[in-house]
Amino acid sequence: MTKDAINQAMAELDGWKLSPSAGYKWTSPDGKRELRLPHDYTEDLNAVARVVGKLRVGHVINYRMRLCEIYTGCGDAYIDATAAQRCEAILRAVGKWVEG
DSSP states (O other): OOHHHHHHHHHHHTTOEEEGGGTSEEEOTTSSOEESOSOOTTTOHHHHHHHHHHSOHHHHHHHHHHHHHHHTOSTTHHHHOOHHHHHHHHHHHTTOOOOO
16 A cells, blocks of 8 residues: 555544545544644554554454564564554554555
């Protein structure tokens, strides 16, 4: 997936909604803010952690397994994985990762 595609998919999981009527700006979950793109999730561990907190329990378990696969080892995966690696693991866990 491209960085833009990852960020868009993560923004949707974070609760942001893309509004074509507002010039394709993203509307915050509370409806009070509009942005071009809420965050660069591939660089922001705090934004990724917020998304993890919104996942269902089954997805969190799958995310942790995927993170171990991507990081190639569970020992330090939860501490040392980059934001981009975490994004990939989340998107794979929820079935939104697109190869290519």
